[in-house]
Amino acid sequence: MPTTPPLPANEDTLATLLSRCALGDQQAFERLYRATSSKLFAVALRILRRQDWAEEVLQEAFINIWHHASDYASEKAAPLTWMTHIVRNRALDWLRRPQREDVVGEEVQSTWQDESASLFERLALARDAVALNACLERLEAKQRQMIALAFWHGLAHSELAQHLQQPIGTVKTWMRRGLAMIRKCLEGLHAV
Amino acid sequence: MRYNDPELQRRLAGEYVLGTLKGRARARFERLLRRDSGLRDEVAVWQEQLMPLASALPPIAPPTRVWRNLQTRLGMRAATRFSLAFWRNLGLISSTAVAALALYIAIAPLHAPGPAYVAVIADAQAKPAWIVSTRDTTLTIKALTPRALAANQSLELWLLPEGGKPVSLGLMPLAGSKTALLPAPVRGQFAHAQAVAVSVEPVGGSPTGQPTGPVVYQGALIVS
Numbered sequence: 001m002p003t004t005p006p007l008p009a010n011e012d013t014l015a016t017l018l019s020r021c022a023l024g025d026q027q028a029f030e031r032l033y034r035a036t037s038s039k040l041f042a043v044a045l046r047i048l049r050r051q052d053w054a055e056e057v058l059q060e061a062f063i064n065i066w067h068h069a070s071d072y073a074s075e076k077a078a079p080l081t082w083m084t085h086i087v088r089n090r091a092l093d094w095l096r097r098p099q100r101e102d103v104v105g106e107e108v109q110s111t112w113q114d115e116s117a118s119l120f121e122r123l124a125l126a127r128d129a130v131a132l133n134a135c136l137e138r139l140e141a142k143q144r145q146m147i148a149l150a151f152w153h154g155l156a157h158s159e160l161a162q163h164l165q166q167p168i169g170t171v172k173t174w175m176r177r178g179l180a181m182i183r184k185c186l187e188g189l190h191a192v
Numbered sequence: 193m194r195y196n197d198p199e200l201q202r203r204l205a206g207e208y209v210l211g212t213l214k215g216r217a218r219a220r221f222e223r224l225l226r227r228d229s230g231l232r233d234e235v236a237v238w239q240e241q242l243m244p245l246a247s248a249l250p251p252i253a254p255p256t257r258v259w260r261n262l263q264t265r266l267g268m269r270a271a272t273r274f275s276l277a278f279w280r281n282l283g284l285i286s287s288t289a290v291a292a293l294a295l296y297i298a299i300a301p302l303h304a305p306g307p308a309y310v311a312v313i314a315d316a317q318a319k320p321a322w323i324v325s326t327r328d329t330t331l332t333i334k335a336l337t338p339r340a341l342a343a344n345q346s347l348e349l350w351l352l353p354e355g356g357k358p359v360s361l362g363l364m365p366l367a368g369s370k371t372a373l374l375p376a377p378v379r380g381q382f383a384h385a386q387a388v389a390v391s392v393e394p395v396g397g398s399p400t401g402q403p404t405g406p407v408v409y410q411g412a413l414i415v416s
Contacts, residue, residue, distance in 0.1 A: 037258070059265065077243075176203060182241065
């Protein structure tokens, strides 16, 4: 049997692996990849909706992570937060390339509708989303839906407007108020 | 736009992290970000606050080629098919799986004319999910806990002979157990394999005879 000890994917371990990556430790990089790639691939695939693009973006993101592991500042973000942000940025940049724009068909939109309930259920059970959940619960359903859809699928205001069948100005206003309320709520929770 | 307005900074940072800031506005914001540490702090706060949304997404294992390509692109050690490096990952199988395997071997009947093989396949949480075992001419796959899968997908089990192509061992049961006959050529391959893997395939299994979807589970194969 292999002798490598089992790897708990907790944040401390990920932080240790990242700091070893910064020193050029390839084995640490491999373990980091094993521990996080499934979560990060799910993030990329949701936004890009195409397997080949998501694979490319995941590779680019990990290349970025390898080269910038020394920039990772543990005091500013949890390792997975930092890595998720890199993957999302890559994915959103990828969609921004003009030739990559594609129209979101009705079929895709109905998939979002179908699965969003189950994603909200999973969110409600996620240990690291307890505070965020409590604050999302205080929003109106449409605001909650809009913020989560924007995050999960990387939607722009115009796409949200189309999906929710609301004028774009309304969507922007809901979004602005929704985000402000979440921020206020989270800061309130942390202050207690 | 006046970017030095704290309210506006906070709002744009939120929309940047959420992803709704798009196109030229996003590029402009990123330029500002590089030279404004206050704005970077604002982004960091939003990241910590909004990123838990990602924990709602069910993990999806990327295909093994992503890792191989990464190794190649970063000039890391030679990325050979089913390399030692890849299978070192099997070390991630939890000690629970190893313990389950040991227990299974201990209680399995000792009668076995030819070599019998057994593998415990762990799930993404490193919990034992299936036990695969062979005995004489039969293969048994037992699901330890029921699994859910999309209606248009099947899970296919593969034997991974060293230096050879994966050999299909049939579809995985999502609950209960199944027993199938092992053709002689397939039986012969077990002696050269140290692992099995499970890939996601279209309903009914891979149309090509080789894995086409992502490898989602794997397990070490040992002689019992």
